[in-house]
Amino acid sequence: MNTENVKVAVVYQAHPLPAKDGIVKPMKPGGYADSGADIAYALKKNNTPVITPADNPFIDKDLDWVFPDTDAGIRHAIDKGADCIWLNTTLYADHPVTTYLNRGISVVGQLPLLSELYDDKWTTNHLLKDNGLPIPEAILIHYKDYKQHPLQFPLPAVAKPIRGRGSDGVTLVHTQAEYKSVLDQLFQTDRYGTAVYLESYLPGDEITITVMPAGTYQIHGKNVAKRDPWCLPAVRRFNHQNGIAPYNGTVAVINNSVVLSDHEEASMQVQQLYQQCVEAARLVGLRAPIRIDCRQDQAGNYLLFDLNMKPNMTGAARPHRHDQDSLTALAARKIGWSFTDLLENMLVQRWHN
Template sequence: MKVNPTGYRTALLHQGAPVPAVKGISKPMKPGGYADGSADIAFALKRAGETIVTPVSNPEPTADLEWSFPDTVSGIREAIGQGANVLWANTVLHSKHAIVTLRDELAARDVRVFGPSPLSAEKYDDKEWTNRWLSTQEGLIGYFPKALLYGTSGSTSSLDAEVDDFPLPAVVKPIRGRGSHGVVRVSSKEEMRAAIEASLKESDAVLIEQYLSGEEITITVMPPGTFSVVGKKTEHWALPVITRFDQINGVAPWNGTVPVTANSRVVTSAEAASDLSYAAAQQRCEIVARLVQATAPIRIDCRRDVEGGAFFLFDVNLKPNAGGAGRPGRETQAALTTMSAAEIGWDWSEFAVNLLRTARPVKELLAE
């Protein structure tokens, strides 16, 4: 095993506090703030020989919070004070994040960050705006589902008729969601109204979206860089396609309830060769990654409108949930992104090291 392959001293960050509301719309905080995934990542990097900075000197493999720091000003300063020169931001980033607050201090110390730009993450976290904007871009026109934004500030009475006329079945989801949290498939006007009311208890706005009844897939797009196995990549590039199955009422269950390894698999090379829709979806996802100027992997969920049809893009995630098994008790915790990486020959630890190599200087990451 090579000692410290990247030469970095890396600290993992988990979410330490709820994300501030943006235009009255809140993003729900995952219980534990991704500390479990952060521990998985830190454990894998340490196993690969990387130097990992942790809150305690010898973290227990099963103790989530001993492997990462909260993504607060004090948490980041503690990590830097212990010698970290790379921050792996396994958290929800936004324009008021501590990384933005400390940008000058971090830049002066030549600190790098792995993750999306906090400024971009907040902008593209608005699923309704992002899909509407992307659907007008060359190469993507016609490949997003019909959608309706409901519950914006001011009177919604003018939207009521549109809601009643919206084609059923449909999907009701938060504007700034987290995975499948709050995502509901509805088949009647009564179910639609109930789902909207429930969603509006957490957010000031809700997205109503055309239900796509065909196959669901997930595509991870990697940033440019130099990697093991595949070499130098000068453009954003897609990992192999993952197909999803065993949805519950038309919605993929949260991975905390059903591990993705139980309801997902890689599309085989024979399947991809016989159905060019997969490659076409990968190409469209690469266009998205270039448009959002992704600095880290992004994950895009797609579905066919009908079986055998073209894939529509419906959920762009700048935080892809890259994680993998390795820690005791976490044997089923492979992520969709990690499953794709395994198909090209990366085990979880090697994939984590390759991701770490794409960490960017704070000044570059926050360039506007």
């Protein structure tokens, strides 16, 4: 694997993102420092050169392992010797890392401009729909319209932030009374901004698919060239709460998720879904893994209902986090990759301007 000479530093989200057109993306408590520390620890344990803020990081102290994604934080990492920045953070068009992309620094992560663009569910789902990919029916509810006009959309439906983060703020509403209660709460807290995304509820099975970028990977001990984006095995979600998969910070995904069997994966339906997810990944210009959540409608057809430009990347690397494998890490195990193998393969796909 071509990672021996790289010196990598992992950054986490230090501050909330700026609002975009009145829409706010909620910040994860800790800003992904936990998964960032998982990444840095696993790579370091595998003898990949890792630059850390602390010279002798404590295994259970997240901030010993990761730098803030500020200009000062990135500069600190580079001054300590890093030549690759692992963007374990939420990106936006003028993120501080863009300054360093023209200075010979490589990154693991998405292009900041595209990450901001496709973090918007309305923009992304219109793109997918315009290119013939199956998505649920949806509308935008602006605060002003919500106050002045009754709902003209069939229930049950799912209300969610336009720039969401996992299942945070996502709620299934069955009745007009529930709809009013949920949207009152979403708008009153001002946590998500001035508009809410409302989409048809899909009552069937839910699976999530990680799409990897084109590149060369080591699979079962062999270098495999992937000319196109490709999918890790799909993971089925179960034990939903009120129709919604619970936030992984509340229920560890290993307790409500399982990789599809070979037989399930080989079905024409899942294989077609893989092709659709690859096409979606191409459309959003992925440069690192993305995750696409899919669910069956009443007729049993899978629809793509949520595209995540930054999948959760926790891993059971440190002893006190043995139950913290992410959906992507679970999927990777099906092709023989440990969490560390997944990270090393991601690191090979690093890019620079």
